[in-house]
Each structure stands twice: as C-alpha cells, then as structure tokens.
Amino acid sequence: MRAYAIGDIHGHLDLLQIAHDRIAADRVATGDTTAPVIHIGDLVDRGPASPGVIDHLMHGIAQGAPWVVLKGNHDRMFSLWMQSPPARDHRLRPEYGWLHPRIGGADTLIAYGVRAALDRPEAPVHAEAQDRIPPAHLDFLANLPALHRHGDLLFAHAGIRPGVALADQTEDDLVWIRHDFLDDPRDHGPLVVHGHTAVERATHYGNRVNIDSSAAYGGPVTAVVFEGRDAWVLGPYGREPLLP
Known part of the structure; x- marks a missing residue:
C-alpha cells in the first residue's frame, strides 16, 4: 500500500510546493494517482506564508486531491489563541505564550497583516487578528484530525x-508528546x-520515522513515499532509500 507523507511546514509555502512537485513526479513514474498524501501537521508559525499554506491545502482538498492534513501543536496553539478570550495551550511551557518569538505565533499574525509587535497589549492584537483572519482558516485548523x-x-x-x-490515544499526546x-x-x-521534533534530515528509527527536517530553522519540507513499511525520501532526482 503506497502512501506519501509531508513533514512539518511552518509557514513555508514555497517549500511545501517543492514537496508536492516531487510527489507529482513520483506519481508520474509509478502511474499512481490515488495514494494519499498525509501532511504531518504544524502548518503555521515561524515561516512567512502561513495563510498561503492553509489556502493551498484547503484548495487542494476542495478540488478532490487525496490529501490528509493532521493537526500539529502549533496549529492547535493558533486555534486556541484565536478564541475569545485567547486561550493558552496547557501543554506549552509556562514561560512561553503563542506570541513569544521562540514559538512563532507573531510571524503567523504578521503574514495575515496583523501588526503583532510584542510591545503592544495583547487585547488590540487579538482584536485586529479577529478582523483579519478568515473564519474558514480557523475552522479548517480546529477540525483537523490528530x-x-x-x-x-x-x-x-x-x-x-x-x-x-490507538483508540485511547489523546490529542494532547498526539500533538505534543516527545x-x-x-x-x-x-x-x-x-x-x-x-x-514535531526537528532533525537535520528524515530519519528511520526502526519503530518510527521522523520527517520533520527543520523547515522552521532553514531546512526543507520533506516528502517521503512509503510502500508497506519501506520508505524513500523524494529528492530532486527521485527516490532515495530511507533505511533504519
């Protein structure tokens, strides 16, 4: 059974499009038009184009692309902060809020045209965000499976x-466990x-495969193809074996 997977995106639409292009090339090579593409979450934060990432994924799904988009902890933090009043994810370390520079929420708001300077009170930032961020984006994020x-x-x-x-797994663990x-x-x-846990390149550990290749920190958004339990990274020249 073939499936494709795409790692953490973090607001990098250009890198996401490269990953999709590589999947499209592999589909041509295999003749497979129906294998699902599972996006592993963290669509937003830290990068410059979170709204574009969400639009791209929503449009593809609406056009019938066999895409699955999962919820990441950054997607959940964004959804919670946009509630009235803003809510804080209880799994976030107490010294941080979603707008903290290390988390990257301010980058997401700026991409939506919100002036998210840290020297502003949170209330006017939140009010401006509610005016500018499309409700459809928030609905999309809130309803993602984990x-x-x-x-x-x-x-x-x-x-x-x-x-x-598996039936007893909690969303807290599925989006936050380390x-x-x-x-x-x-x-x-x-x-x-x-x-979720950034590594230099996609890595196979035998019982798990980590495909967060550090797009949030200058790395690529990785696309991987699986056939059964066998895995290949999709590089610029095609499949590269991903071995334990």
Whole structure:
C-alpha cells in the first residue's frame, strides 16, 4: 500500500510546493494517482506564508486531491489563541505564550497583516487578528484530525503514547508528546510516522520515522513515499532509500 507523507511546514509555502512537485513526479513514474498524501501537521508559525499554506491545502482538498492534513501543536496553539478570550495551550511551557518569538505565533499574525509587535497589549492584537483572519482558516485548523492510519502505517504529528491502545490515544499526546515516545525502542505495531521534533534530515528509527527536517530553522519540507513499511525520501532526482 503506497502512501506519501509531508513533514512539518511552518509557514513555508514555497517549500511545501517543492514537496508536492516531487510527489507529482513520483506519481508520474509509478502511474499512481490515488495514494494519499498525509501532511504531518504544524502548518503555521515561524515561516512567512502561513495563510498561503492553509489556502493551498484547503484548495487542494476542495478540488478532490487525496490529501490528509493532521493537526500539529502549533496549529492547535493558533486555534486556541484565536478564541475569545485567547486561550493558552496547557501543554506549552509556562514561560512561553503563542506570541513569544521562540514559538512563532507573531510571524503567523504578521503574514495575515496583523501588526503583532510584542510591545503592544495583547487585547488590540487579538482584536485586529479577529478582523483579519478568515473564519474558514480557523475552522479548517480546529477540525483537523490528530491521527491517521493507512495499512501498516500510523501518522501523528508528535507520536503516540507507547503502550496505550490507538483508540485511547489523546490529542494532547498526539500533538505534543516527545521523550516518552522518542526514547521508547519498542515495536508499536504499525510503523509510526511523525514530525514535531526537528532533525537535520528524515530519519528511520526502526519503530518510527521522523520527517520533520527543520523547515522552521532553514531546512526543507520533506516528502517521503512509503510502500508497506519501506520508505524513500523524494529528492530532486527521485527516490532515495530511507533505511533504519
């Protein structure tokens, strides 16, 4: 069973389009027009074009593209902050808010035309954001699933809680978990494909594959193709084996 996956995007529309172009080239080479493309989440924050990323994905889905878009922790933080009054994700470290420079929410607001300077009170920034950000974008983000199963593959933004049945996984873990998942060497049953924890390049760990190749920090948005549990990174010249 073939499936494609795209790692964390973080507002980089140009890099997302490169990833989609590489998938399109692989589709031509294989003759496959129906295999799903699973976007692993973190559509927004830190990059310059979060609105364009959301528009691109919404348009593709509306046109019938076989795309699945999962919720990342940054997508959830954005959705929560846009509530009235703004809500804070309880899994975010207490010293940070969504607008903190290390988180990147201000970059998302600026891309929507909101003057998000940190020296402004939050209330007028929030009011301006509510005027400028399309409700359709917020609805899209709020309704994203956090988990997708395809054959012997399981896709989630951050990973899963090891030892917990898939039906009992919580969104908190699916979009936020880190070391309890990353440091667990056990076979999880399906091969878990995730992002969330930035690495230099897509990496196969045997029981999981991390495809967050640091687009938020100057790296690419990676596209990977899976056939069963076998994986290849889609590079500029085609498939490159991704081995444990």
